[in-house]
Amino acid sequence: MIADRNSWTLTQDTADLRRPAMPSKPVSFDAQPQRVTIDLARTAVVVVDLQNDFCHPDGWLAGIGVDISGAQAPIPVVAALLPRLRAYDVPVVWLNWGNRPDQANLPPGVRHVYDAAGEGNGIGSTSGPSGSPVLQAGSWAAAIVGDLDVEAGDLAIDKYRMSGFVDTPLDSVLRNLRVDTLLFCGVNADQCVLNTLTDAANLGYDVIMIEDAVGTTSPSYCLDATFYNVRQCYGFTTTSQALAQTLAT
Template identity: 50%
Template sequence: MKNMGSHAANRWRVEAGRCDLTRGERPAPRPVAVAAQPQDVVVDAARSALVIVDMQNDFCARGGYLDHRGIDITPDRAPIEPLRALVPVLRAQDVPIVWLNWGVRRDLLNIHPSLLHAHTQDGSGAGLGERIPGGAEILLKGSWGAQIVDELNPGEQDIHVTKHRFSGFWDTELDSILRNMGRTTLFFAGVNADQCVMTTLEDASFLGYDVLMLRDCVGTTSPAYCMQATEYNVKLLYGFMTDSKALVAGLESAP
């Protein structure tokens, strides 16, 4: 009998004259209690994934897009150390790590005017796909600016998804990948918390995923009230706020 499917959570068993569609190899639940707001939660580690959004040079490194614009990137670098501690723990627990990053086409044929305007509102500076003076092309797929910051080291088993909208679910393979792996609970990290992280989290909620934002693993260069509103709305409308320490504590105390 042959296994037919790229992941054990969604796999047929096929032989001559018979197809087994029961997907009997789905992993057993692994309940993990996590302190969170507005309520504590119990998640299934066997059906969870970490989605890390836009921890890229253009947002988090000297010489990148935001730094070139004179924006203080310190808040966008704040998630680096918590993620350096969290990611190996999740890998050891077989929780998938999904790196969700900007990467635009050189011809920008799938980028509409309003998205271009968002990155250079008066048209005077470099915009998406254009080269920063003395630097790389902004968020161009394959460019230095679109690369994950050096301090974070994706593993060979990690998953990479490229996006070209603020939300990582729009016109990408993210939803198909997560569903094929049988993942229903998503932990969110990355930058900017009130922009790409939030829009992706919102779309995940709309698609039926359980969503949790890791407060110490997100950052934003927006004013403080934007982060306050983000936390408020996550807890009120979409899911839960927690942090990496609470998640690790839950994993370590799980039976």
């Protein structure tokens, strides 16, 4: 069990508060602004918003006329990378928009982002091509796209903001996993991925964005600025090829 990473050994008479040993699994690979070494035993991969409403032709985003090719681009990269990471017991955390049906925890500013004109076509609406309530927990709209495999040991966390740390158990889960390094994949790189990565860095995690495993429906200059800011202010960027090469050896 994942929870066993952070556990005590108990008997009727004693409590051993030492956590289980986690033998180091160091790997080094090319990154920017410099080459990095991480410990895979203390690493998790966070996959952000690769869900139907953002990435599927029948999803909400495509239904309002957005070109989703940028959101679809990282899907095959992530599909190829995750099995390599799972082989080293790196936890996979799926972080998706999954709102409450009553939207009781959503402030007006969040609802405005998805329904700027107040026409009722945003979060919770069933007016999209699929008829599934937009970004609602438990719906087809919020489900991970079918091109990606979710395995039994993976973790799924619903989020309700651009950052996956606000009003969610993400930080508690990661700390119980005893990880300090986070690899970031998903969409949109310049929005939810960047906001979650920024909060992770501010909370003390080491952060690495995998350039070809993220995408965006924004203009290309937004992606360029995102990579620059990650390297300049928060952590590192690398590629799936650089990471896969070191995992293979």
